[in-house]
Amino acid sequence: xxxxxxxxxxxxxxxxxxxxxxxxxxxxxxxxxxxxxxxxxxxxxxxxxxxxxxxxxxxxxxxxxxxxxxxxxxxxxxxxxxxxxxxxxxxxxxxxxxxxxxxxxxxxxxxxxxxxxxxxxxxxxxxxxxxxxxxxxxxxxxxxxxxxxxxxxxxxxxxxxxxxxxxxxxxxxxxxxxxxxxxxxxxxxxxxxxxxxxxxxxxxxxxxxxxxxxxxxxxxxxxxxxxxxxxxxxxxxxxxxxxxxxxxxxxxxxxxxxxxxxxxxxxxxxxxxxxxxxxxxxxxxxxxxxxxxxxxxxxxxxxxxxxxxx
Amino acid sequence: xxxxxxxxxxxxxxxxxxxxxxxxxxxxxxxxxxxxxxxxxxxxxxxxxxxxxxxxxxxxxxxxxxxxxxxxxxxxxxxxxxxxxxxxxxxxxxxxxxxxxxxxxxxxxxxxxxxxxxxxxxxxxxxxxxxxxxxxxxxxxxxxxxxxxxxxxxxxxxxxxxxxxxxxxxxxxxxxxxxxxxxxxxxxxxxxxxxxxxxxxxxxxxxxxxxxxxxxxxxxxxxxxxxxxxxxxxxxxxxxxxxxxxxxxxxxxxxxxxxxxxxxxxxxxxxxxxxxxxxxxxxxxxxxxxxxxxxxxxxxxxxxxxxxxx
Numbered sequence: 001x002x003x004x005x006x007x008x009x010x011x012x013x014x015x016x017x018x019x020x021x022x023x024x025x026x027x028x029x030x031x032x033x034x035x036x037x038x039x040x041x042x043x044x045x046x047x048x049x050x051x052x053x054x055x056x057x058x059x060x061x062x063x064x065x066x067x068x069x070x071x072x073x074x075x076x077x078x079x080x081x082x083x084x085x086x087x088x089x090x091x092x093x094x095x096x097x098x099x100x101x102x103x104x105x106x107x108x109x110x111x112x113x114x115x116x117x118x119x120x121x122x123x124x125x126x127x128x129x130x131x132x133x134x135x136x137x138x139x140x141x142x143x144x145x146x147x148x149x150x151x152x153x154x155x156x157x158x159x160x161x162x163x164x165x166x167x168x169x170x171x172x173x174x175x176x177x178x179x180x181x182x183x184x185x186x187x188x189x190x191x192x193x194x195x196x197x198x199x200x201x202x203x204x205x206x207x208x209x210x211x212x213x214x215x216x217x218x219x220x221x222x223x224x225x226x227x228x229x230x231x232x233x234x235x236x237x238x239x240x241x242x243x244x245x246x247x248x249x250x251x252x253x254x255x256x257x258x259x260x261x262x263x264x265x266x267x268x269x270x271x272x273x274x275x276x277x278x279x280x281x282x283x284x285x286x287x288x289x290x291x292x293x294x295x296x297x298x299x300x301x302x303x304x305x306x307x308x309x310x
Numbered sequence: 311x312x313x314x315x316x317x318x319x320x321x322x323x324x325x326x327x328x329x330x331x332x333x334x335x336x337x338x339x340x341x342x343x344x345x346x347x348x349x350x351x352x353x354x355x356x357x358x359x360x361x362x363x364x365x366x367x368x369x370x371x372x373x374x375x376x377x378x379x380x381x382x383x384x385x386x387x388x389x390x391x392x393x394x395x396x397x398x399x400x401x402x403x404x405x406x407x408x409x410x411x412x413x414x415x416x417x418x419x420x421x422x423x424x425x426x427x428x429x430x431x432x433x434x435x436x437x438x439x440x441x442x443x444x445x446x447x448x449x450x451x452x453x454x455x456x457x458x459x460x461x462x463x464x465x466x467x468x469x470x471x472x473x474x475x476x477x478x479x480x481x482x483x484x485x486x487x488x489x490x491x492x493x494x495x496x497x498x499x500x501x502x503x504x505x506x507x508x509x510x511x512x513x514x515x516x517x518x519x520x521x522x523x524x525x526x527x528x529x530x531x532x533x534x535x536x537x538x539x540x541x542x543x544x545x546x547x548x549x550x551x552x553x554x555x556x557x558x559x560x561x562x563x564x565x566x567x568x569x570x571x572x573x574x575x576x577x578x579x580x581x582x583x584x585x586x587x588x589x590x591x592x593x594x595x596x597x598x599x600x601x602x603x604x605x606x607x608x609x610x611x612x613x614x615x616x617x618x619x620x
Contacts, residue, residue: 020532032588060400090370110418110518110556117521120530158477167468168522169534169542208420211427212478220430221567222330224479232479246420257531278342
């Protein structure tokens with residue numbers, strides 16, 4: 001039998017907010033980088049039931065995630081095929097199963113910002129309510145055993161300050177990077193419940209560059225010493241930073257502006273105080289950890305709502 | 311018969327420079343986002359003959375480009391199959407035919423910077439010499455008929471200044487965005503010779519955001535008026551900006567530092583003073599134009615070197 005509607009909140013439903021008076025005057029809205037649009041697709045029919053959006057850099061990882069959560073929720077389809085909803089564009093990949101949407105965002109702040117502008121408009125056009133959004137990613141760790149999962153308390157910039165600076169019409173605008181504290185605590189609790197890997201809550205440094213911007217010694221250019229690197233990473237650690245990645249600040253800022261409850265869950269692939277280079281083999285087991293934790297949260301939430309029976 | 315070596319320069323060959331004393335002390339170098347490495351691949355054998363590198367955002371466009379230039383140069387292989395050299399990673403795609411390498415870079419400064427760090431190290435490890443690199447992309451135009459190709463004179467930031475600012479160890483470092491003037495002039499001349507579309511030389515504004523960062527009125531958030539937008543774009547035009555994209559500044563800065571002769575060739579998909587939304591159908595014919603122009607340059611250069619006989 002088809003599952004009934006989900007009611008996750010008691011009281012008034014929370015909608016996804018766009019803040020753009022110009023949108024009302026547009027006859028159609030083409031979500032260009034998704035290859036979707038209001039005049040070409042029935043967005044409420046396609047996406048109206050979405051309650052959880054999971055985003056991550058790599059398209060193949062986001063496909064793995066939808067396959068994994070479909071299994072966890074007992075929602076596998078007969079052929080176990082999950083078509084890319086954004087077929088026709090190779091900018092992002094998108095998959096859906098029941099109330100869960102999985103979207104890739106590429107690497108770096110500009111790439112995820114393009115995706116989030118179009119995702120927030122998509123959720124708005126589809127009249128979605130009570131949406132929780134979680135970034136599941138990879139990162140470099142500070143003072144943590146590789147494989148540790150970090151749930152972000154607050155994203156900070158390369159000077160360890162908790163803001164996102166954006167340039168609009170040539171002027172700098174400062175935005176808050178607050179995430180949902182309750183959601184972070186809930187994720188930590190579920191990790192303890194699972195007992196499969198270590199999870200900590202800490203600040204996440206979000207940079208515009210992977211090599212020089214993260215004090216790596218192995219880029220094409222490097223004008224500092226190992227000692228300079230260690231001093232910088234120690235200062236980051238002392239300020240509360242536990243991992244480093246490239247998308248969390250704009251993700252937090254845009255989700256907060258649009259009223260989406262948001263969390264960032266990244267596994268650490270290495271301890272940056274001990275090295276810089278990544279090893280593809282280790283990655284494959286570690287990168288499943290954020291997926292396992294977030295799937296568990298989604299399952300628990302859906303059980304509580306009566307959508308899903310274990 | 312196998313083509314002989316190419317000598318494009320008279321005199322001393324120009325090598326690709328890394329500026330990183332730490333690299334010499336590394337036993338191996340894992341080019342993580344390419345899924346290539348010095349201990350797992352024979353990089354000189356695989357890439358030592360590369361003379362032209364073409365880069366662009368979309369993986370499928372960079373595959374189309376290698377198919378197109380293989381045909382133009384008469385170097386099609388029997389099955390017309392061009393495997394992705396970076397198979398095993400879905401971060402970037404890479405294709406090669408003869409002396410031409412085609413690499414995708416995703417969207418935005420951080421994404422292309424990751425690719426360029428690893429590409430510059432790849433060319434260095436492969437002992438490549440006399441390499442020309444060209445970004446072939448799409449952009450929004452200013453005061454130009456859509457479909458016009460812009461060869462970048464100089465990338466500028468969102469305040470129209472010709473520099474790239476990067477944060478290293480928490481401090482701002484300013485880098486020059488000079489491109490190769492002779493290469494830009496050569497491209498303009500070849501476009502006139504081809505006579506298939508209009509090409510101009512102008513400054514390119516490189517932004518960190520596609521919506522608010524480029525004064526669009528159709529993002530999820532917009533706190534300015536149509537008049538504010540037009541004033542900003544008019545100022546950009548008056549400063550010499552002819553198109554807007556998201557990668558040229560760091561591309562110019564990193565290529566200059568590494569001694570690569572570089573150009574940026576982007577087609578304009580729309581006139582930003584007349585609109586914001588993109589239409590996928592128009593795109594497909596326009597996006598071939600940078601490919602046609604750059605293929606023509608490569609063909610001419612190879613003819614001049616005796617590598618290729620028309």
